[in-house]
Amino acid sequence: MFLHFGILLLLSQGLLGEGDVSEAIDGDSRIIGGKDATPGMANYQVSIRDHTGYREWHSCGGSIINEEYVLTAAHCIFEKNIKDMSIVVGSHTINKGGDRYKIKKLIRHEKYSEPVLKNDIGVVQIEGKFKYNDKVQPIELLKEMAPIGKKCLFTGWGYDDLRDETVPNDLQMLEYVTISNDDCTKQLKRSPYPKLVPVDRPEQLCAKRPNHKGACYGDSGGPLVIQDEKNKTVQIGVVSWVVPCAKDFPDVFASVHGYYDWIQGKIK
Template identity: 35%
Template sequence: MYFESLISLSIVVLLSAARIPGPEERIVGGYSMAIKDVPWQVTLLHNGHDCGGVILSERVILTAAQCLKGVNLKRYSVRAGSSHWSKGGQVVKVQKAIPHEQYNSQTDENDIAVLILASPLKFNSEVQKIDLADKSPKAGTKSLVSGWGHTKYDGQIVPTLNGVELFVVNHSDCKKAFGKIMITKDMICASAHGKDSCQFDSGGPLVSVSDRKLIGIVSHGIKCAFGYPGVYADVAYFQNWITNTIKQNI
């Protein structure tokens, strides 16, 4: 799930490239949303709501590699088409779960995974696929992130879907903000004052508002809305890996 990079600002000075792992999946400062406004959003169910995910086709879900840690595939399913993570919509079992083979749990590099469903989703106004961005987003791109995660750091999962609008941050500025913590070429950053994704939003979608294309997958950060951008897997960077993984497993 979403790994906490630091437990206090004082630790930043002591860190090298490594980060301190801990549970953190990160929506703060947002608002309630109807699933019909983000019909590509799903919840991944293991022990209750575990992570977010994104519909790419009737049988393919994109999520974060960290969401597969410790998962028992026999108990893993997806709920689509509901604003509530615990009821309604369509629930389908996960047949295959394929994390990126070079995922690094310490740095969160290559934090992306493909799920193949046991049976197809039925598309309607509340269940729809989303197109992938074919280029990394420019700094300043207005985006929307959604999920059922905490509304404050170390808070609680919310029963209904929330979303918040953010802006993509220049990659070099993001690297400066994080200092010695690695922000690698497969990551993008997004932020807005007092707004962020948070714990249990991991694997969920970051979508460009202008063209409604998927630009990122919620990955990690420092606490939530703590003065640092949120970090997302850059979907355009992984486009070939996503395409090839789907072809090989469906």
């Protein structure tokens, strides 16, 4: 893990299928304060692994967006070597199961700015193609702007206890609610990181979660999803940064809507 200007970039060290989002959102909500994702949920979820020698660890989340590409945060792949990384899909557990793929290419946004965390979006191309099954499926991206006040769901394997630095083996899920960028900016101005505001770009999305619950180290790049008017699960955000960890501030995501054309241009 690392801190950048004191901001949590959510790196770690060593959801749902159709029709299931509403059920999970309305249920009780380790992501800090989360609960185990139901088996069969989040079949688009990706674990991005880093390895050195015989040691391997989950570093970031991501989502399957077609047979060859994963959507994630730019800082998850910034200055990384593809030989020291892999992609695992099709399992809710870190220690076993799933299918592993080597990486062919890392593509971060050309205008990604590490100091201010702008354009924090990227895609990963795997070698070969994903083998789709009931545990491995792509997620559709929302082309329109995400509605404000919409219940949404986040999934990941980030720390479930920051003090003890414990990492869950099982995929966690947590309910969020989207808020306006204006509201987000007002709240984050009183955070320890006012230099990262305003959050005023259409490429940024903010969401609020219950106090003392939220994304933490290892959750970067993970998918924020909603259920649209047709009851289809669609992705609206990619977790970028938070005030660490599970503090009383909104979490900031890269907006799928804001980067829709960029994403499509890179995966075609």
